[in-house]
Amino acid sequence: MGPIDWIKNTLSVLKEAGKIKEYEKILSLANENEDIKKKLSETEQKIAILEGEINQKRKLKYRNESYWDGDDGPFCSRCFDELGKSIRIHPVFTGSNFSICPKCNTRVNITGRPDFIPKNTNDPRNSAR
Numbered sequence: 001m002g003p004i005d006w007i008k009n010t011l012s013v014l015k016e017a018g019k020i021k022e023y024e025k026i027l028s029l030a031n032e033n034e035d036i037k038k039k040l041s042e043t044e045q046k047i048a049i050l051e052g053e054i055n056q057k058r059k060l061k062y063r064n065e066s067y068w069d070g071d072d073g074p075f076c077s078r079c080f081d082e083l084g085k086s087i088r089i090h091p092v093f094t095g096s097n098f099s100i101c102p103k104c105n106t107r108v109n110i111t112g113r114p115d116f117i118p119k120n121t122n123d124p125r126n127s128a129r
Contacts, residue, residue, distance in 0.1 A: 053084055060086070065108035066099070074110045076101035 007030050014023040060067040066074035066089060079087040079101060089099040089108065097111040 056084075056086070064110045064112050066110050074099055074108070076104060076106055077108070078106045079103050 007026065011023055011026055014026065059069050060075065060080070062077065066077050067080050068074055074089050076087045076089050079085045087101055087103045089101045092098045092100055092107070097109050097113050098107055099110050100107045
């Protein structure tokens, strides 16, 4: 006989015997037990999520203002640090040293080198050359 069956059997015996206070107490304890089991399940789910996040943080390495998973990346450091999201950032233009996050618009230099600005762009930095 499992615990649930035991509780049901005990409740039945108490009810038949007219032991209402005892019946209500055991019923209350059974309900508390269900609440505790539900909270335990929710806690276990949260722990699994947090362990996944910790493993993700261990995998990613921070370099040149962004996160990398080996050669995979770059990922936005702001989105990862604030939201725990691995958002891939994209070059500002082909061959650029700078990339921008499509989610938060953070711009980072992923190579650490100064950027090359093609002469055919309207970038104001071209006039300084």
